[in-house]
Amino acid sequence: xxxxxxxxxxxxxxxxxxxxxxxxxxxxxxxxxxxxxxxxxxxxxxxxxxxxxxxxxxxxxxxxxxxxxxxxxxxxxxxxxxxxxxxxxxxxxxxxxxxxxxxxxxxxxxxxxxxxxxxxxxxxxxxxxxxxxxxxxxxxxxxxxxxxxxxxxxxxxxxxxxxxxxxxxxxxxxxxxxxxxxxxxxxxxxxxxxxxxxxxxxxxxxxxxxxxxxxxxxxxxxxxxxxxxxxxxxxxxxxxxxxxxxxxxxxxxxxxxxxxxxxxxxxxxxxxxxxxxxxxxxxxxxxxxxxxxxxxxxxxxxxxxxxxxxxxxxxxxxxxxxxxxxxxxxxxxxxxxxxxxxxxxxxxxxxxxxxxxxxxxxxxxxxxxxxxxxxxxxxxxxxxxxxxxxxxxxxxxxxxx
Numbered sequence: 552x553x554x555x556x557x558x559x560x561x562x563x564x565x566x567x568x569x570x571x572x573x574x575x576x577x578x579x580x581x582x583x584x585x586x587x588x589x590x591x592x593x594x595x596x597x598x599x600x601x602x603x604x605x606x607x608x609x610x611x612x613x614x615x616x617x618x619x620x621x622x623x624x625x626x627x628x629x630x631x632x633x634x635x636x637x638x639x640x641x642x643x644x645x646x647x648x649x650x651x652x653x654x655x656x657x658x659x660x661x662x663x664x665x666x667x668x669x670x671x672x673x674x675x676x677x678x679x680x681x682x683x684x685x686x687x688x689x690x691x692x693x694x695x696x697x698x699x700x701x702x703x704x705x706x707x708x709x710x711x712x713x714x715x716x717x718x719x720x721x722x723x724x725x726x727x728x729x730x731x732x733x734x735x736x737x738x739x740x741x742x743x744x745x746x747x748x749x750x751x752x753x754x755x756x757x758x759x760x761x762x763x764x765x766x767x768x769x770x771x772x773x774x775x776x777x778x779x780x781x782x783x784x785x786x787x788x789x790x791x792x793x794x795x796x797x798x799x800x801x802x803x804x805x806x807x808x809x810x811x812x813x814x815x816x817x818x819x820x821x822x823x824x825x826x827x828x829x830x831x832x833x834x835x836x837x838x839x840x841x842x843x844x845x846x847x848x849x850x851x852x853x854x855x856x857x858x859x860x861x862x863x864x865x866x867x868x869x870x871x872x873x874x875x876x877x878x879x880x881x882x883x884x885x886x887x888x889x890x891x892x893x894x895x896x897x898x899x900x901x902x903x904x905x906x907x908x909x910x911x912x913x914x915x916x917x918x919x920x921x922x923x924x925x926x927x928x929x930x931x932x933x934x935x936x937x938x939x940x941x942x943x944x945x946x947x948x949x950x951x952x
Contacts, residue, residue: 555770571580580690581694583691584767584770585690587683587685587769587772588647588774588825589681590677590679590680591832591837593835593952604940608685608709613758633722633784633786634721634781634796635721636869637777638717638777638778638780640717642717643676643677643715643779644674645704645818646664646669646670646673646705647662647703648672649663649702650663650702652699653701654695654699655863657693659692659697659762676774676776681832694763696759696762698754698756699753699754700754701753703750704749704750704752704756708750709748711750712745713747713820713854714744716728716743721784725909727819728782729743730742732744733804733815733816741864743818745801745802746801746805747800747822754772754827755886768829770829771827773833775825775835775837775866778871779821779868782816784816786810786817788810789810797819798819801821802820804817821869821884824866824884826849826866828863831852831854833851833864834851834855835848837950837952839870840913844870845868845869846900846913849864849865861892862891863890865886866884867885867902867912868884883905887900887902888911893917896921897918898919898920899915900918901913901914902936913934914935917932917933919931922950923950924951928949929947932945932946932948
């Protein structure tokens with residue numbers, strides 16, 4: 552029986568049925584799982600002497616015009632917002648106390664931090680691209696099929712503290728993080744500490760993982776740090792506009808549970824969106840949507856260089872910049888629930904919503920699939936979801952990388 556069953560009552564509640572199933576699963580033997588957390592960027596893999604298949608040549612069929620008459624985008628109530636999520640990292644540390652794989656009839660711990668305190672379990676997420684941030688080891692787990700991964704950042708404490716150091720450009724000034732949590736200009740960056748009121752993050756596995764008795768599995772978990780941290784000025788928190796860039800959880804500048812009006816600036820952070828995958832790193836493309844959100848799409852690397860772009864997942868992420876317009880609230884960072892390639896080369900995309908079964912924040916049937924960073928960097932389509940409001944709306948997608 553794997554070590555996780557002994558710790559389950561300590562790290563999160565489980566139902567009697569799942570606990571019983573997990574205990575029974577111990578009789579099925581064990582296998583080994585090695586977990587790695589790996590930062591990715593948007594670089595296309597270099598392949599020696601590729602031999603393209605003519606049948607894989609991208610279609611020249613143009614992206615279809617939106618079939619729904621779009622309604623106008625909301626008029627900005629305050630522009631520009633005085634904040635930016637284009638953050639330049641020196642360091643980004645989040646504690647990882649334990650990681651579990653969870654299935655309908657089995658649950659196993661695949662990583663744990665022996666130190667068992669917030670600061671002693673801090674992990675540097677701003678690692679060199681391709682390097683393992685977690686530096687874990689192979690763990691013996693119960694045989695079975697797993698559908699989810701759960702990352703624990705704290706236990707009974709109810710919150711955890713991350714640290715971040717770096718800078719952003721707002722207007723003509725560069726703001727840097729400070730030890731007191733109030734970013735300033737004309738100084739050297741210091742480490743800011745941010746309290747977050749969340750102890751676990753559940754990540755659906757894009758493809759269920761089956762661990763067999765005596766098997767060895769290497770599970771790579773890929774993540775992109777861009778736009779996960781933002782710095783804002785006091786006016787952007789106090790102005791009567793949405794989206795609200797400041798939160799009581801995950802931001803500095805808090806006093807008695809509210810925004811500290813004495814703080815001239817603040818820094819906020821989100822937990823990285825994780826993409827578990829067996830095998831090699833995916834290729835990542837990023838798009839900015841209506842200057843209000845970022846869509847990242849992961850592609851299978853094995854066929855990407857010959858023009859066959861097979862989408863395998865991605866994320867929807869907030870975006871803050873000087874040109875950001877105000878409008879519907881979009882304080883979210885969620886994975887894509889589904890993404891499929893249409894016959895005409897466009898993509899059908901559904902992000903997750905407020906819950907695993909809730910309506911998506913962003914849903915499009917005609918997301919452009921032929922955008923590049925040079926020849927055709929901009930395309931359009933239609934969507935529904937929080938970014939749109941109650942009616943279908945048009946979007947402009949700008950290929951970033």
